[in-house]
């Protein structure tokens with residue numbers, strides 16, 4: 302495995318571990334952008350990242366945030382994505398674990414905010430056959446093009462969350478603040494006017510494999526964490542089975558390879574946004 306030289310990819314921040322899963326005085330090896338790493342946790346609880354090869358090099362940048370260990374192998378000009386809801390009270394934090402996917406990180410992100418698959422992949426929970434149509438929504442580029450949003454999304458969902466009692470129309474927005482991060486802000490079924498967050502922090506091991514670290518910040522005092530986790534794992538297992546079969550594993554971004562349907566507006570926007578970002582890693586830039 303060789304480390305990528307793609308500066309756009311190197312200058313991002315990536316979640317590589319969940320802090321509570323690394324006991325003091327232990328270490329964990331992993332891979333990021335083709336580079337083998339070791340995450341050490343000292344007896345004082347502090348984390349350190351060391352390159353497994355090239356020990357003489359300056360160690361990668363490391364920060365702890367939102368319960369995760371974040372690493373950048375480059376010189377990022379921006380901080381880790383700001384998610385102010387982590388500082389707010391009222392929601393429960395659910396660590397949804399980490400799941401390996403043998404595909405590019407961008408395939409995972411694109412699938413996460415693809416509305417058109419709900420009825421066929423998540424039948425009975427996030428969608429149903431009798432309401433498969435995707436209502437119109439819009440895409441916006443924000444923060445000087447650093448963030449992509451799909452806003453005003455809605456969908457009739459038979460069981461939108463572990464707390465859902467029955468079918469309802471759910472309203473939500475998707476935020477993609479990095480090529481490898483997506484957060485959904487979804488209507489709470491428990492607290493009217495409040496949003497639940499579900500987020501994916503993708504750690505690309507190489508161009509065609511990744512680990513998805515994910516969390517939920519939800520208004521749900523009724524269900525046990527295990528019950529909530531089971532709901533999410535069922536959903537993700539369905540997504541994973543789709544991702545396993547997508548070819549090419551890298552995400553095509555050439556305009557000639559777009560899928561021209563209305564419901565895929567978010568996918569087209571994501572691919573165009575990635576294309577002009579200059580990112581190479583994990584993308585298939587061929588025209589056919």
Ligand SMILES: [Fe+2]
Pocket residue numbers: 412413418422423536540
């Ligand atoms: Fe899905």
